[in-house]
Amino acid sequence: MKVSKRVSKREEEYLETMYLLHKNKGVIRVKDIAKIMNVKPPSVVDALKKLAEKGLVEYEKYDRILLTEEGERIAKETYSKHLALTKFFVDILGIPEEIAEQDACQFEHYVSEITVERMKEFAKFIQEQCPYVLKQFLKEKREKK
Template sequence: MYDATRLSPSMEDYLETILELSEKEGVVRVTDIAARLKIAKASVAQALNNLKDLKLVTQDRYGPVWLTDKGRAYATAVRRRHRILMHFLTEVLGVDPHTAERDACQMEHVISSTTLEHLLA
């Protein structure tokens, strides 16, 4: 799991979205990210500049977006937290899937690795 200081929840959401789109579509465009997150393309472009500065994504001007190895590791860690929380909320606590999805999306950004590992124990 990626151990650096955590990004903001929105930056983590961008990485997770890029990972999911790259696995599904192969090539990720700004338009795809904007549509998935229901935000303006200009907002995506600004976020991508921040992620590029952190060496988490690469993108040629107006080209597709690619996760770096570091970005892929971070995105994979976010998705792992999400999946563990979804399982816990639905299977252990019996929360309905819609509510569990919404809650997991919030919790994945703040849960500590210690608490997460205890959920797995």
């Protein structure tokens, strides 16, 4: 099975959703993917077919759905970015959690791994070296709500 290097933002979203379903429920079902992604089941089936052609999922109609090693790698990478971005937005920038989650969902598909790592390093640095300045910044942002 040929693995394509080109994975769209939407395909990353599908892979991430499947990864989280498997992690939390132990099983990946079309109806669960459809519900989470707010799409109709036929759209999920079409996406699964494309992802299977790219070697990112194992999917046969009416059979179990599994992420391949490469599909899981992409999903974990995307989810890891999501978590790091959300944490940065909330802890360092003082963005409300709901907004931070939404923004992270968008950013995770476009930001490089090096940028995420640098954000983590910056967050650690500012929290350790300038905790008072960070607390003052966050206090001011929360007061402006």
